[in-house]
Amino acid sequence: MTRSAVHPTPASPTPPGGHLLDVRDLHIEFRTGEGVAKVINGVSYHLDPGETLAVLGESGSGKSVTAQAIMGILDTPPAVIRSGQILYQGRDLLAQPEEQRRQVRGREIAMIFQDALSALNPVFGVGWQIGETLRQREGMSRADARRRAIELMDLVKIPGAAGRIGDYPHQFSGGMRQRVMIAMALAMNPKVLIADEPTTALDVTVQAQIMDLLADLRRDLDMAMILITHDLGVVAGVADRIAVMYAGRIVEHADVRSLYRTPAHPYTKGLLESIPRLDVRGQALSTIKGLPPNLMRIPSGCPFHPRCPYAQQVCVDVVPHDLVLGDGRTSACHFAQEVRDDSAR
Amino acid sequence: MLRFILRRLLQMVLAFFGTTLIVYALMFAGQGDPIQALAEERPVTAAQRAYLTEKYHLDATGVGGFFYRYFDYISNLLRGDLGQSLTGRQIGDILAAAWPVTVKLALIAMVVTVVFGVTAGVIAGIRRASVFDNSTLVLTLLVLGIPTIVLAPLAQYFLGVRWQLFPPTAGADPDLYALLLPGIVLGSLSLATALRLTRTSVAENLRADYVRTARSKGLVKRRIVGVHVLRNSLIPVITFLGVELGNLMSGAIITEGVFNIPGVGFNLFRGIRTEDGPLVVGIVSVLVVVYLVSNLVVDVLYAVLDPRIRYE
Numbered sequence: 142m143t144r145s146a147v148h149p150t151p152a153s154p155t156p157p158g159g160h161l162l163d164v165r166d167l168h169i170e171f172r173t174g175e176g177v178a179k180v181i182n183g184v185s186y187h188l189d190p191g192e193t194l195a196v197l198g199e200s201g202s203g204k205s206v207t208a209q210a211i212m213g214i215l216d217t218p219p220a221v222i223r224s225g226q227i228l229y230q231g232r233d234l235l236a237q238p239e240e241q242r243r244q245v246r247g248r249e250i251a252m253i254f255q256d257a258l259s260a261l262n263p264v265f266g267v268g269w270q271i272g273e274t275l276r277q278r279e280g281m282s283r284a285d286a287r288r289r290a291i292e293l294m295d296l297v298k299i300p301g302a303a304g305r306i307g308d309y310p311h312q313f314s315g316g317m318r319q320r321v322m323i324a325m326a327l328a329m330n331p332k333v334l335i336a337d338e339p340t341t342a343l344d345v346t347v348q349a350q351i352m353d354l355l356a357d358l359r360r361d362l363d364m365a366m367i368l369i370t371h372d373l374g375v376v377a378g379v380a381d382r383i384a385v386m387y388a389g390r391i392v393e394h395a396d397v398r399s400l401y402r403t404p405a406h407p408y409t410k411g412l413l414e415s416i417p418r419l420d421v422r423g424q425a426l427s428t429i430k431g432l433p434p435n436l437m438r439i440p441s442g443c444p445f446h447p448r449c450p451y452a453q454q455v456c457v458d459v460v461p462h463d464l465v466l467g468d469g470r471t472s473a474c475h476f477a478q479e480v481r482d483d484s485a486r
Numbered sequence: 487m488l489r490f491i492l493r494r495l496l497q498m499v500l501a502f503f504g505t506t507l508i509v510y511a512l513m514f515a516g517q518g519d520p521i522q523a524l525a526e527e528r529p530v531t532a533a534q535r536a537y538l539t540e541k542y543h544l545d546a547t548g549v550g551g552f553f554y555r556y557f558d559y560i561s562n563l564l565r566g567d568l569g570q571s572l573t574g575r576q577i578g579d580i581l582a583a584a585w586p587v588t589v590k591l592a593l594i595a596m597v598v599t600v601v602f603g604v605t606a607g608v609i610a611g612i613r614r615a616s617v618f619d620n621s622t623l624v625l626t627l628l629v630l631g632i633p634t635i636v637l638a639p640l641a642q643y644f645l646g647v648r649w650q651l652f653p654p655t656a657g658a659d660p661d662l663y664a665l666l667l668p669g670i671v672l673g674s675l676s677l678a679t680a681l682r683l684t685r686t687s688v689a690e691n692l693r694a695d696y697v698r699t700a701r702s703k704g705l706v707k708r709r710i711v712g713v714h715v716l717r718n719s720l721i722p723v724i725t726f727l728g729v730e731l732g733n734l735m736s737g738a739i740i741t742e743g744v745f746n747i748p749g750v751g752f753n754l755f756r757g758i759r760t761e762d763g764p765l766v767v768g769i770v771s772v773l774v775v776v777y778l779v780s781n782l783v784v785d786v787l788y789a790v791l792d793p794r795i796r797y798e
Contacts, residue, residue, distance in 0.1 A: 209698075212701075212702050214698055214701045214702050243704050243706065244704065245704075246701070246702055246703065246704035247702065247703045247704040248704065251702065252702045254695065254698065254699060256695065259694065259695035259696065260695045260696055260698070260699045261696060261699065262696040262699075262700070262714050262717075262718070263696070263718070263792075263793070263794055264717050264718055264721075264791070264792060264793060264794075265714075265717070273703070273705070274703045274704070274705075277703075277705055277706075277709065278703075278704055278705075309793040309794070311793070311794050322699075325699075325703070326702075328703075
């Protein structure tokens with residue numbers, strides 16, 4: 142993961158006046174028997190061709206739900222999309238009928254999931270599952286789909302791909318299984334790849350291999366990538382920009398370098414300080430006190446205030462707006478400037 | 487897999503000897519004087535008694551004598567000779583006449599189970615908490631709650647006698663139509679279980695992660711449910727149906743009794759009632775084999791359906 146964060150500007154054009162993918166003020170809630178959980182509360186982020194956006198946050202912060210809303214694979218009910226837009230190449234996906242959205246899945250935007258063992262169907266061979274997309278969506282013949290499946294498995298560097306095409310998911314190691322999943326997502330050359338915690342279920346060494354593979358593939362196939370993770374270490378080498386999520390909102394948004402150097406939101410700052418460092422000896426690991434909020438009863442004002450060392454009365458009363466800090470950076474904190482200045486010190 | 491089958495076949499041999507031994511012992515242990523039982527109320531002359539004692543090796547007494555007779559019986563059995571019932575008929579002939587009837591009845595019950603139970607289960611699983619789901623839940627609980635001994639006469643009275651939609655009894659050499667109502671009654675219990683099992687399995691699989699993956703591949707819903715979900719959901723269902731078919735093949739004592747169907751269960755019950763030891767042991771021995779074989783088939787089928795299952 143020593144790859145440079147700067148990638149060559151790709152050739153594919155940004156649609157006039159907009160981003161490749163643009164999520165605008167998305168609100169999603171889950172209606173369950175116990176009440177209404179406000180899972181996404183005004184998320185906005187965008188993705189340009191060829192770039193990698195990392196969406197960072199604890200479990201329950203809404204990063205996966207946003208991704209599933211983009212894919213259109215949220216279970217509704219219990220999920221309800223209250224408001225917002227998801228523009229892909231300028232067209233609002235949320236306004237499209239299901240059949241049109243289905244056409245986008247896999248072909249335009251593809252997704253890979255966290256646990257490949259459960260995300261792959263246990264009773265079908267991996268070649269069959271990779272080829273299924275091609276047979277069903279592109280009308281490919283069985284033999285062609287099989288040939289292409291082998292190519293894709295070669296592409297994701299599965300050794301002896303041709304010999305393993307008939308194997309079942311459980312016969313692969315965790316890392317190889319995740320590669321199968323990636324091959325499946327790449328089958329129709331999508332323009333956007335959403336990777337939802339692609340390395341969480343893997344060993345550390347395998348994690349690095351998969352991240353490298355994803356970065357290589359993103360560059361070689363000229364895709365844009367949304368990398369969802371809770372692991373700051375995973376992000377650094379691969380992402381161009383980072384959006385940090387907390388309680389269903391983007392609390393900080395910045396390019397990787399600035400965010401790591403001078404976090405401008407207390408939550409980001411807390412996250413960075415909780416990474417164990419090899420160069421500082423004998424220091425207690427700092428943590429963010431408290432627990433993530435219950436989404437059925439999100440705290441008033443800034444949802445992070447009960448856990449925030451900077452919290453004042455204003456944080457309890459007023460929901461902070463995104464404060465623009467220049468260079469495309471934003472921070473949803475009343476004291477963003479102070480936090481950044483503290484970080485710079 | 488081959489080694490698994492071989493090992494299972496060896497286990498079957500043991501199970502066969504074990505079960506026949508127990509049934510043989512139970513059936514003959516209770517008898518005071520087998521020769522008198524054979525002759526029923528008629529007097530037995532000393533010459534007849536000596537002849538029968540000689541023929542059935544009844545002079546050997548105690549545990550040794552018991553095993554002597556048991557192995558005598560088994561060796562005949564292995565040669566395909568099931569022996570004679572106390573009524574003098576060849577047990578092989580009785581079974582040859584009874585089995586086709588039971589098999590027909592079992593197949594009708596099976597078709598009813600698959601066509602209605604599995605189909606309704608799939609629909610209920612897809613439309614969980616719908617009116618359809620809830621009404622099938624109530625109906626299946628009702629069916630599962632009523633014992634066959636109540637359900638069969640009720641069906642016979644209302645559908646057969648009162649409304650005369652079906653023949654109320656079957657009698658000798660019944661045709662398919664006569665077996666329809668008993669088949670439905672017999673199948674209703676497996677139907678209810680199959681429905682509940684299918685429903686749970688489908689509902690569970692619909693929530694599985696691989697369904698989310700299939701959706702993100704942009705597959706149409708019909709394919710996701712019809713191929714991905716069904717293929718997984720039906721693994722436990724088919725296993726259940728296999729075991730159930732084995733059960734049905736062994737005859738249904740109550741249903742065959744109520745509807746007067748001359749099947750295996752009917753003959754078995756008659757054998758038990760008249761203390762016809764050779765007949766009971768003969769039928770049970772064959773049933774054991776049917777049951778063991780059907781279980782083996784189910785186990786092999788299970789491994790074929792679910793690639794994660796490995797036998798060595």
